[in-house]
Amino acid sequence: KNQVEQSPQSLIILEGKNCTLQCNYTVSPFSNLRWYKQDTGRGPVSLTIMTFSENTKSNGRYTATLDADTKQSSLHITASQLSDSASYICVVSETTSGTYKYIFGTGTRLKVLA
Amino acid sequence: NAGVTQTPKFQVLKTGQSMTLQCAQDMNHEYMSWYRQDPGMGLRLIHYSVGAGITDQGEVPNGYNVSRSTTEDFPLRLLSAAPSQTSVYFCASSSGFGELFFGEGSRLTVL
Numbered sequence: 001k002n003q004v005e006q007s008p009q010s011l012i013i014l015e016g017k018n019c020t021l022q023c024n025y026t027v028s029p030f031s032n033l034r035w036y037k038q039d040t041g042r043g044p045v046s047l048t049i050m051t052f053s054e055n056t057k058s059n060g061r062y063t064a065t066l067d068a069d070t071k072q073s074s075l076h077i078t079a080s081q082l083s084d085s086a087s088y089i090c091v092v093s094e095t096t097s098g099t100y101k102y103i104f105g106t107g108t109r110l111k112v113l114a
Numbered sequence: 115n116a117g118v119t120q121t122p123k124f125q126v127l128k129t130g131q132s133m134t135l136q137c138a139q140d141m142n143h144e145y146m147s148w149y150r151q152d153p154g155m156g157l158r159l160i161h162y163s164v165g166a167g168i169t170d171q172g173e174v175p176n177g178y179n180v181s182r183s184t185t186e187d188f189p190l191r192l193l194s195a196a197p198s199q200t201s202v203y204f205c206a207s208s209s210g211f212g213e214l215f216f217g218e219g220s221r222l223t224v225l
Contacts, residue, residue, distance in 0.1 A: 031211050043118075043204055043216030044157075089156070093211050099164075102147075102214065106156035 002027040004092050004105035012111045017080055021108045023073040023090035031093040035064055035075045038087040038107070047075070047088075080112045116140050120205050120217035127195040127224045135190040135220050137205030143215070145208045146188040150174065150201040151219075157204065163188055195224045 004025045013019050025033070032051045036044035048057045050066040050073060057064050061084075063076045077084055090105040121136045139146065147162035149172075159172030163182040177199060179191040188207075192199060202221050206214040 034213065036214075041219070043206075043218050044214070045216070046213045049213065091214070095211065102159075104157045106154070 002092075002094055002101075002103050004090055004103045006088075006090050006105035006108050008108060009106070010109040010111070012113060013080055015080060015082060015112050015114050019077050019080060019110065021075045021077075021088050021090075021110070023075070023105055025071050025073070025090070025092045025103070025105075027071075027092040027094050027103050029095055030068065030071075031095040033064075033066060033073050033093070034091045035062070035073075036089040036091060038089060040086070044089055077110075082112050082114060085110060085112045118205055118207055118215050118217040120203075120220050122220060123218065124221050125223070127192075127222065129196060129224060131195050133192050133195065135192075135203055135205075135222075137188045137190065137217060138186050139188075139205075139207040139215070140186065141207060141209070141215065142185060143207035143209045144185065145210075146182065147172070147206050147214075148178070148180065148188070148190045149204045149206065150199075151204060152201050160190065160203075192222075195222075197224050200224045 007022045034049045035047045038044040048064040061078045066073045087107040087109045089107045092103045094101040118139045144165045148160040149157040151157050158174050161180040163169045169180050202219050205217045208214045
């Protein structure tokens with residue numbers, strides 16, 4: 001069964017510290033992987049996209065990595081800010097006969113404290 | 115740019131009532147979808163559409179109906195609301211296997 005698992009479920013860090021969120025998937029055939037940020041009460045917004053051939057991609061203080069062999073991705077947040085407090089959702093796209101399928105993780109809830 | 119627009123933002127229903135959540139996108143995306151988000155369960159796919167006139171069921175379709183008469187609009191109908199349908203509903207659209215663009219959500223409470 002295609003699944004996306006994220007860890008930890010929740011995380012509390014102090015402002016200015018770094019953190020890493022994990023995403024493991026069993027989706028096949030794999031098309032791409034995206035990390036979304038969801039602020040409380042808002043819809044998710046895409047942070048990065050990783051395709052099969054990409055290992056690392058950065059978006060400001062956010063850096064995503066992908067290991068397609070072990071089917072693992074991570075999202076590293078550098079020098080955290082209060083505005084980073086949100087849920088981070090890993091979404092893997094599966095392609096089968098041209099159909100659309102997005103597999104969602106349950107998310108990691110990050111709280112950054114002053 | 116409006117992106118994906120959902121209405122209403124909040125709604126309270128009584129058990130057995132019916133209603134429609136509206137979703138419109140102005141990006142000419144062929145793919146549109148509805149999700150519900152419950153605490154601790156992440157986003158779950160209700161129904162989706164890959165183009166006008168084409169709809170299909172997702173993971174949790176029971177109690178919901180959809181139609182896609184135009185590229186822009188994808189309404190979600192609750193046929194007979196139940197307390198188990200209390201949730202936050204998100205509409206999303208994309209082009210190809212691209213980025214999903216989400217609406218701001220519709221918070222539904224069924225009493």
